[in-house]
Amino acid sequence: MFKILRKGKQDGSRLGLLPTAGGIIETPVFMPIATKGAVKNLTPEELKTLGAGLILGNTYHLWLRPGMEIIKKAGQLHKFMNWFGPILTDSGGFQAFSLGPRMAKKGNLKTAEAKISDEGVKFKDPFDGKEYFLTPERSIQIQLDLGSDIIMVLDHCPPGMAMRKDVEGAVKRTTEWAKRCKEYFNKKVNSKSKIRSQTKKPLLFGIVQGGIHKDLREQSAKELLDIGFDGYAIGGVAVGEPRQTFWQVLEWVLPLLPEDKPRYLMGLGKPEEIVGAVKAGIDMFDCVIPTREARHGRIYKFKKRNPKLKGNFYETLQITNGKFAKDFQPIEKGCDCYTCQNYSRAYLYHLFRTSEPLALRLASIHNLRFYIRLTEELKK
Numbered sequence: 380m381f382k383i384l385r386k387g388k389q390d391g392s393r394l395g396l397l398p399t400a401g402g403i404i405e406t407p408v409f410m411p412i413a414t415k416g417a418v419k420n421l422t423p424e425e426l427k428t429l430g431a432g433l434i435l436g437n438t439y440h441l442w443l444r445p446g447m448e449i450i451k452k453a454g455q456l457h458k459f460m461n462w463f464g465p466i467l468t469d470s471g472g473f474q475a476f477s478l479g480p481r482m483a484k485k486g487n488l489k490t491a492e493a494k495i496s497d498e499g500v501k502f503k504d505p506f507d508g509k510e511y512f513l514t515p516e517r518s519i520q521i522q523l524d525l526g527s528d529i530i531m532v533l534d535h536c537p538p539g540m541a542m543r544k545d546v547e548g549a550v551k552r553t554t555e556w557a558k559r560c561k562e563y564f565n566k567k568v569n570s571k572s573k574i575r576s577q578t579k580k581p582l583l584f585g586i587v588q589g590g591i592h593k594d595l596r597e598q599s600a601k602e603l604l605d606i607g608f609d610g611y612a613i614g615g616v617a618v619g620e621p622r623q624t625f626w627q628v629l630e631w632v633l634p635l636l637p638e639d640k641p642r643y644l645m646g647l648g649k650p651e652e653i654v655g656a657v658k659a660g661i662d663m664f665d666c667v668i669p670t671r672e673a674r675h676g677r678i679y680k681f682k683k684r685n686p687k688l689k690g691n692f693y694e695t696l697q698i699t700n701g702k703f704a705k706d707f708q709p710i711e712k713g714c715d716c717y718t719c720q721n722y723s724r725a726y727l728y729h730l731f732r733t734s735e736p737l738a739l740r741l742a743s744i745h746n747l748r749f750y751i752r753l754t755e756e757l758k759k
């Protein structure tokens with residue numbers, strides 16, 4: 380059971396503990412993304428040192444490569460990738476809808492337009508054209524086979540600027556799929572043949588859709604609550620809609636969600652967005668920003684040692700800029716990460732300019748630590 384230890388006096392923030400089969404997660408929590416079974420450039424030992432309490436694995440990618448047969452043979456994902464903390468997996472739906480055509484456009488790959496029906500999502504692997512069919516049941520089965528600690532339902536996430544009637548259809552389908560996911564999950568996890576102790580049972584989260592429409596968001600939340608889940612995610616944000624609308628979505632949805640269940644904002648965000656969302660009552664986040672920006676030499680740092688998390692409390696350094704060539708101070712004084720403890724801005728500048736792979740590692744270590752320190756500051 381999710382336990383709220385303390386609540387903010389002046390806002391909706393919560394300090395909590397979420398027990399999972401993979402361990403207890405302290406919330407608010409930021410999850411580094413291990414798309415294909417690895418957080419880019421980092422080992423699980425490094426993630427642990429950074430204070431990562433939960434990581435996110437992508438069902439779509441792991442299903443296609445290496446495939447479930449190999450992951451099962453390896454003894455599930457924790458063992459395969461040598462990470463023994465909690466793992467949350469997404470449903471694979473978002474990538475199945477969107478990745479084929481996007482990848483095909485990018486490179487000289489086979490076109491793969493996904494076909495969505497009430498039954499599921501038919502899509503082709505953009506690399507070899509092999510056909511896959513993702514249904515709510517299949518998504519849950521894959522996540523069970525991965526050994527996930529927090530399983531997400533298959534939802535239908537339309538683009539942020541989709542027409543209202545398309546969003547209506549997506550909400551309806553999301554509810555139907557959520558029901559099927561729950562039924563299948565219950566059958567598999569609670570079945571007599573597979574009795575597991577409560578502590579070994581994965582959690583199942585529902586996902587609220589509804590785009591930028593208040594009534595549809597409310598409808599989606601209500602219908603999911605009727606089905607009942609271990610936690611609730613807010614999906615369909617940061618998918619191409621005006622960035623500011625997500626504050627409204629939080630305002631509409633959060634009051635409808637039960638106090639005693641964890642709340643996960645999917646795919647966000649910038650540091651100031653995470654601060655705002657925690658104050659609104661969100662407990663869990665995932666975002667590619669720290670690792671992706673690190674690979675482009677964009678480094679996040681707090682402006683002050685004990686940041687108040689108000690106004691412009693952080694800044695970014697474009698470390699490839701010539702002004703850092705002779706800058707021998709650490710990225711951020713007072714940062715406890717391995718990079719700041721041992722290396723200078725000048726050294727990072729040099730590594731990036733000479734395309735040394737170590738540049739990506741050192742920058743990723745610092746940026747992820749920055750995001751995790753942000754949640755530590757928020758907890759304080």
Ligand SMILES: [Zn+2]
Binds near residue numbers: 715744748
């Ligand atoms: Zn650092």
